[in-house]
Amino acid sequence: MSLNDDDIKQIFRFMDASDFEELNLKTGDLHLIVSKRKGGCATPQAPTGTEAQTPPGQRPAQAAGPPEIGEAPEVVKPVPTRAPEPAIEEGLTPITAPTLGVFYQSPKPESPPFVQEGDLVEENDTVCIIEVMKLFNHIKAGVKGRVAKICADNGAMVEHGQLLFLIEPESN
Amino acid sequence: MGNISKVLIANRGEIANRVIRACRELGIFTVLAVSEADRDSLPAQLADRAVCIGPAQSSASYLNIGVLITAALGTGADAIHPGYGFLAEQPQLATACQQNGIKFIGPSSQTLRDMGNKLMARQMVRDLGLPTIPGSQKVSDPQQATELSQEIGFPLLLKAAAGGGGRGIVVVNEAAELPGLLDATSAEVEAAFGDGTLFLERYIPNARHIEVQILGDQQGNVIHLGERDCSIQRRYQKVIEEAPSPAVSAQLREDICQAAVTITESIAYEGAGTVEFVLDQDRGEFYFLEMNTRIQVEHPVTEMISGVDLVQEQLRIASGEPLSLSQDQVRLTGHAVECRITAESAHNDFQPCPGRIEKWKRPPGEHVRVDTHCYSGYLVPPYYDSLLAKLITWGQDRDQAIERMQLALDEFQVSGVETTIPFLSQVIKQAAFREGKTNTRWLEKYLKAQKEQPE
Incomplete structure (x- = not known):
């Protein structure tokens, strides 16, 4: 092997x-x-067993205290990635963007949207298109349920992993 | 500035920080394309905006041209800076930029294509009447290779036309090895680069790697900023670089730099570039090796002795402005040395050591520069190369620059991941390095000797 x-x-x-x-x-x-x-x-x-043990699941450096004096100045600006996403309410399932691209709610500008808030979707239903340089990716719901919220703007660029929809799953 | 007001940076690590700094000094907004693994990186915090372009695997993020172009268009960036590595020398990115009305910060896709093919580049240089390493055009069959090898002599190098960065190079010691190695290497190279074309080249045992920094603008002005010496290498990867070279006389310097300018002018080169040469120390002759069509990792040593900000010059050139200085205004002062600090275990065959950095304290002091994206608590991800920082020192002369490097290496405190700092500190203590009496094989020999004779 x-x-x-x-x-x-x-x-x-x-x-x-x-x-x-x-x-x-x-x-x-x-x-x-x-x-x-x-x-x-x-x-x-061979492990000596004398090393300071870190509690399981905690990476050593994450437990580090505030920066020591004399260290490189810390950057104070918050991470300016996209706007903070709304906390996902309990019981809702997110659909996120599998790629960075342009988010479209309908197959053509004049067509009705694939889904609107309140609609029922099946796992294999297309909920939107994400375009990457003329390549139109049809995004499936992946979950059966009701569209609780559409979280991206039609025609806007969405990032990889960005929240697009919140679905309230329906049990069979 | 000019017609560039927002730049998308298609890279990560220390070079992303370097480009952000240059943009900020010129008042240009920055958008950093980040993978999921780099979302919280230092450059992601320093950039005006960061956009997540894909998963950690670079094939789906930093190498994904479609997504990068979409990100540039979606954020309103007028230009893309590719940094080094990743897509920096891929003509496809330059072409895609052009088709989408985005300025690629670098030369044209045609230049990238021509210089990317080492055989084509050498032919072009030969046509200019400049020296190239004695060697062959492409080899097709063992019979022809054997004939060519007799003209060149053994040992010789078998190289991939599409190779680079030290990959796709095999030493052939004697004629009997040639047919077998030809077969094996061609298959390997085909798999690695999608092009199995090979050529032969004279092997120069006592060589130095000398490269010339050049700048060319859209108006056709070309200048050089002197040479760098990158002879301290391990497996064809540069480890320590310096400027100027201790092995180059004033006359040789003039000849090499003029050759680099002639080559650059002949292709109407736009941007910052590096023309690499091999200096045969036994014969006192230099040969064109290849041209790198991007900013180099080791560009800071040139900046330290010239006072020219090379990344700002790239941005100026891309925005259509002429070079900020003429050849007459170039003043090279003192000496600079750079050590590449990587997360690798020197006593364990340089195994990469990703992990979380617990403590990161850079050396203080005048004339000490640290280009890095690391900080205390940073997790070095396992997906990318192992470069943590470039430590650069300047001195009025070579001895002072090296002495400052020695102090700075010994003051650099890193814990949590293993680094090459102790190794580098040992290397620059060596008499051969101090005296400038090394060649491109010296470090490998030193390592071999260390291995056989542990302290």
């Missing part, structure tokens, strides 16, 4: 999301150590 780049990335993602602190994988002549502990992935060595 050998690992390719994608496998390694998968392992990183898994580790990042997991509560494990270290992964030690030996296969054939490959020895991979992935560690979230202090000191990073330094030389392979």
